[in-house]
Amino acid sequence: MSVLVYIENRNGKFKKSTYEIVSYGKRLANGLGSSLTLLSIGRVAEDELKNLGAYGAGKILSAETDAPLDDKAYASLIASAAQNSGATLVVMAHNVTGKALAPRVAVRLNAGLVSAVNGLPVSYQPFVVSKKAFSGKSLMQAEITSDIKVITLSQNTAGIETFAGEALIEKIDTSSMTSGTKVVSTEVQTGKILLSEADVVVSGGRGMRSADNWKPLEELAGVLGAATACSRPVSDEGWRPHHEHVGQTGKVVAPNLYFALGISGAIQHLAGISSSKVIVAVNKDPEAPIFSAADYGIVGDLQTVLPKMTEAFRKLKASS
Amino acid sequence: MNFEFSEEQLMIQQAARDYAQRELIKDVIERDTHAIYPTEHVKALSELGFMGMLVDPEYDGGGMDTVSYVLAMEEISKVDSSVSVIMSVNNSLVCYGIEKFGTEAQKEKFLKPLARGEKIGAFLLSEPEAGSDATSQRTTAEDKGDYYLLNGTKNWITNGNTAGTYLVIAQTHPEKGHKGINVLIVDRHSPGISVGPHEDKMGMRSSDTHSVMFNDVKVPKENRIGEDGFGFKFAMKTLEGGRIGIAAQALGIASGAFERAVKYSKERKAFGTEIANHQSVAFKLADMAVKIENARNLCLKAAWLKDQGKPYGYASAMAKYYAAEIAMEVTTEAVQIHGGYGYVKEYHVERLMREAKLTQIYEGTSEIQQIVISRQVLSEF
Amino acid sequence: MNILVCISNVPDTTTRIKYSADMKSVDYSGVQWIINPWDELALTRAIELKEAHPALVQKITVITAGGADAEPTLRKALACGADDAIRVDAPGGDSLFTATQLAHAVKGEPFDVILCGIESSDYNGSAVGGMLAELLDYNSVSAVSSLNLEGNSVKVTREIDGGKQSIETSAPVVLIVQKGIAINPRIPSMRGIMTARTKPLKVVAAAAASPGSKVVGYQAPPQKSACKMIDPENIDELVHLLHTEARVI
Numbered sequence: 001m002s003v004l005v006y007i008e009n010r011n012g013k014f015k016k017s018t019y020e021i022v023s024y025g026k027r028l029a030n031g032l033g034s035s036l037t038l039l040s041i042g043r044v045a046e047d048e049l050k051n052l053g054a055y056g057a058g059k060i061l062s063a064e065t066d067a068p069l070d071d072k073a074y075a076s077l078i079a080s081a082a083q084n085s086g087a088t089l090v091v092m093a094h095n096v097t098g099k100a101l102a103p104r105v106a107v108r109l110n111a112g113l114v115s116a117v118n119g120l121p122v123s124y125q126p127f128v129v130s131k132k133a134f135s136g137k138s139l140m141q142a143e144i145t146s147d148i149k150v151i152t153l154s155q156n157t158a159g160i161e162t163f164a165g166e167a168l169i170e171k172i173d174t175s176s177m178t179s180g181t182k183v184v185s186t187e188v189q190t191g192k193i194l195l196s197e198a199d200v201v202v203s204g205g206r207g208m209r210s211a212d213n214w215k216p217l218e219e220l221a222g223v224l225g226a227a228t229a230c231s232r233p234v235s236d237e238g239w240r241p242h243h244e245h246v247g248q249t250g251k252v253v254a255p256n257l258y259f260a261l262g263i264s265g266a267i268q269h270l271a272g273i274s275s276s277k278v279i280v281a282v283n284k285d286p287e288a289p290i291f292s293a294a295d296y297g298i299v300g301d302l303q304t305v306l307p308k309m310t311e312a313f314r315k316l317k318a319s320s
Numbered sequence: 321m322n323f324e325f326s327e328e329q330l331m332i333q334q335a336a337r338d339y340a341q342r343e344l345i346k347d348v349i350e351r352d353t354h355a356i357y358p359t360e361h362v363k364a365l366s367e368l369g370f371m372g373m374l375v376d377p378e379y380d381g382g383g384m385d386t387v388s389y390v391l392a393m394e395e396i397s398k399v400d401s402s403v404s405v406i407m408s409v410n411n412s413l414v415c416y417g418i419e420k421f422g423t424e425a426q427k428e429k430f431l432k433p434l435a436r437g438e439k440i441g442a443f444l445l446s447e448p449e450a451g452s453d454a455t456s457q458r459t460t461a462e463d464k465g466d467y468y469l470l471n472g473t474k475n476w477i478t479n480g481n482t483a484g485t486y487l488v489i490a491q492t493h494p495e496k497g498h499k500g501i502n503v504l505i506v507d508r509h510s511p512g513i514s515v516g517p518h519e520d521k522m523g524m525r526s527s528d529t530h531s532v533m534f535n536d537v538k539v540p541k542e543n544r545i546g547e548d549g550f551g552f553k554f555a556m557k558t559l560e561g562g563r564i565g566i567a568a569q570a571l572g573i574a575s576g577a578f579e580r581a582v583k584y585s586k587e588r589k590a591f592g593t594e595i596a597n598h599q600s601v602a603f604k605l606a607d608m609a610v611k612i613e614n615a616r617n618l619c620l621k622a623a624w625l626k627d628q629g630k631p632y633g634y635a636s637a638m639a640k641y642y643a644a645e646i647a648m649e650v651t652t653e654a655v656q657i658h659g660g661y662g663y664v665k666e667y668h669v670e671r672l673m674r675e676a677k678l679t680q681i682y683e684g685t686s687e688i689q690q691i692v693i694s695r696q697v698l699s700e701f
Numbered sequence: 702m703n704i705l706v707c708i709s710n711v712p713d714t715t716t717r718i719k720y721s722a723d724m725k726s727v728d729y730s731g732v733q734w735i736i737n738p739w740d741e742l743a744l745t746r747a748i749e750l751k752e753a754h755p756a757l758v759q760k761i762t763v764i765t766a767g768g769a770d771a772e773p774t775l776r777k778a779l780a781c782g783a784d785d786a787i788r789v790d791a792p793g794g795d796s797l798f799t800a801t802q803l804a805h806a807v808k809g810e811p812f813d814v815i816l817c818g819i820e821s822s823d824y825n826g827s828a829v830g831g832m833l834a835e836l837l838d839y840n841s842v843s844a845v846s847s848l849n850l851e852g853n854s855v856k857v858t859r860e861i862d863g864g865k866q867s868i869e870t871s872a873p874v875v876l877i878v879q880k881g882i883a884i885n886p887r888i889p890s891m892r893g894i895m896t897a898r899t900k901p902l903k904v905v906a907a908a909a910a911s912p913g914s915k916v917v918g919y920q921a922p923p924q925k926s927a928c929k930m931i932d933p934e935n936i937d938e939l940v941h942l943l944h945t946e947a948r949v950i
Contacts, residue, residue: 071843072841099843104831139919140919181869181870182870186864200950287587293928299933308936335888342885369891382894383895
């Protein structure tokens with residue numbers, strides 16, 4: 001019996017979210033009284049894999065391949081690894097890859113799937129997990145009733161713990177992998193902090209007034225090492241690209257700190273930010289609903305407040 | 321009795337709401353401030369079929385009932401009555417008039433492009449010295465054998481400049497009084513037509529209101545609707561239905577302001593609590609809700625009667641009169657609930673209040689509706 | 702080419718969620734139902750493709766698993782431009798149950814491209830599309846933000862970890878789509894509403910299937926504490942609080 005965690009690398013490196021999900025897997029294994037097995041697909045150096053020992057990794061299955069993500073092929077590999085290691089619980093991150101693979105893996109294992117789970121299970125026997133429903137307007141508890149279970153973990157909900165231990169690496173065969181998709185081109189965002197994994201997000205709404213006014217917002221983001229984002233009207237107007245839209249139908253983010261600048265706080269926007277640890281809102285309208293969702297609020301004009309904020313944070317960063 | 325809407329009626333209501341809340345809302349303040357005609361919206365609403373929604377599909381219309389029309393007009397008017405008035409004039413005056421009383425050839429030639437929204441219609445009845453009194457037309461349509469020669473001036477014409485097709489009410493036989501009046505379908509671009517400057521209005525500022533001058537305009541005989549002298553009856557019959565459109569517009573103005581007032585009163589705090597928790601505000605909201613519900617029922621009743629082929633002139637006069645009056649009251653209260661914010665453009669309610677005023681005036685003032693209603697009352701009881 | 706769009710019938714996204722007294726279920730009374738926003742975008746893109754390639758795209762079918770009360774949502778999809786609709790008479794159940802029902806209903810049918818929204822706005826499962834692909838043994842591409850057809854080749858852009866990728870795949874395929882696939886959801890026209898009256902809506906009996914999970918209960922999310930207001934003239938205080946009180950900077 002074991003817990004199998006699928007871990008994803010980017011250009012051979014692991015990210016903070018990998019450490020979170022590995023240490024989460026370890027805690028699940030402890031809770032279930034079983035062991036943890038990791039599965040890595042791609043090319044990752046041995047040292048990088050070994051580092052995961054500190055987060056609870058025991059056995060690591062390393063499937064070395066250059067094949068790009070293909071839902072069917074990857075899911076098949078994960079399901080076989082689960083079967084071969086006798087896994088009763090398969091865990092993935094609730095990110096674009098996890099969303100693509102977990103459902104296919106669940107069907108292959110005839111398993112129930114609950115996605116976007118928040119933190120550790122409510123109970124192991126029966127296996128009950130908690131997750132947000134209705135786009136953050138409700139919390140739901142669900143029991144997975146099948147013998148084998150699949151879950152995806154909402155990022156930033158379990159935290160990172162360290163463990164004493166050493167990882168054991170075992171290579172697995174990937175020669176039978178086939179692909180039904182052909183990659184034409186890949187565009188990797190470079191130099192910019194990714195919205196999906198940023199600790200700090202600086203987001204602008206209609207109150208920014210026009211696309212030209214984004215410069216000071218980007219400056220603040222630069223000082224804070226933050227990703228930039230926007231509300232729906234802004235992406236609809238074409239002031240910012242669609243991939244920056246945070247909200248119900250856009251991205252759901254869970255940073256430690258979220259700045260809502262000139263965002264009124266429509267319920268659809270709140271659905272995308274409700275998992276943020278701390279929300280700071282700046283709006284000239286004291287009645288804006290964003291203030292009931294925010295932890296800290298400033299009523300004021302962005303044209304004067306925003307540069308002042310950038311200056312104040314710059315001072316803090318310089319002193320620390 | 322059945323107070324349920326059909327699935328289709330709800331779908332139309334939703335479609336109108338989606339368009340209004342997603343698209344119309346975006347620049348409505350800008351359009352109002354600078355009196356910008358909503359060209360793109362008229363085009364989009366035409367493509368969706370709203371500009372000819374009541375016309376039989378045989379003539380390229382939407383084939384929808386009047387109840388659906390009321391629901392759509394309400395939703396559009398919650399956001400922008402400059403748009404809904406264009407829709408109302410085209411649907412319930414111009415398209416209806418030609419479809420109901422026109423010849424097959426007139427429908428083929430004029431109704432189809434209007435129903436598709438490729439052309440927009442205007443209804444030219446009011447004159448500088450004859451607004452509500454339709455019997456005393458100064459504009460003349462002189463019978464010249466195979467054509468009419470049109471001379472005179474029309475005032476307060478919605479779609480006056482943008483329209484492609486005019487329905488003009490004019491006097492042919494002054495000696496016969498209102499029985500000498502005719503209605504002619506006139507191409508807006510006929511020689512001899514000139515359009516006055518855009519009227520700078522208090523509300524519905526982005527609709528296109530003009531006076532229109534006719535100077536020896538030749539109109540082919542086949543463009544007359546109905547028998548010689550049918551014009552006055554035509555105008556009265558058509559306005560009966562037009563009132564339903566304007567009643568629904570007034571209803572939408574009221575319910576749009578009401579929705580904003582409710583939302584605001586649940587957000588805005590005073591004396592330590594949301595103002596909705598103050599009885600002075602809550603009771604206002606209760607009164608507004610009752611008035612709106614009454615107006616909606618009157619509008620739907622008139623629409624239902626029309627759909628059933630029953631007489632609806634009395635009901636539509638009541639609906640228009642009542643909805644316009646309560647639109648004025650409700651929007652005024654909505655501004656009051658918003659306090660200072662209500663008096664600035666950003667919160668929309670001041671615009672709705674300005675728009676409400678016009679519904680008491682045009683397509684028959686409130687006083688004219690009182691005449692219609694009282695005459696019926698006195699003849700019956 | 703035939704396109705299938707899977708549709709979920711969900712409460713309007715502005716709905717306030719109410720619960721039964723025992724908190725074991727959601728109280729749906731008075732709820733206004735809509736097409737799940739992502740599914741609506743998928744449908745919009747399917748219609749755009751049919752309009753752009755009338756010779757290539759023959760038919761758009763919409764499908765849902767649900768009770769008769771889901772039919773207005775299907776008819777709205779027909780009014781928007783779908784050609785026919787299937788309702789699998791199988792309300793309730795988890796993603797595995799729903800995917801099994803859909804797979805049962807479309808197995809053997811000649812659908813080349815199956816579109817699913819990336820999640821539904823009620824249970825936020827992000828699961829049915831991938832499961833359906835696996836059950837049908839189709840390829841799938843997830844997080845798709847643009848879709849074009851060229852002959853039999855299906856060209857998509859998908860989001861991947863850290864960027865995006867243009868890829869080519871071939872029918873039959875399940876595409877799990879997200880924001881960007883279409884910009885404005887289609888609003889049905891009068892003509893669409895009229896023609897929807899006569900478009901076929903087929904009801905298929907449910908298949909035997911067991912769910913893999915069940916809802917145990919609900920909770921309202923924890924209340925936020927009151928927002929601390931800061932003087933716009935005193936931004937240093939904000940910085941100070943974020944640094945020492947919230948400890949996020």
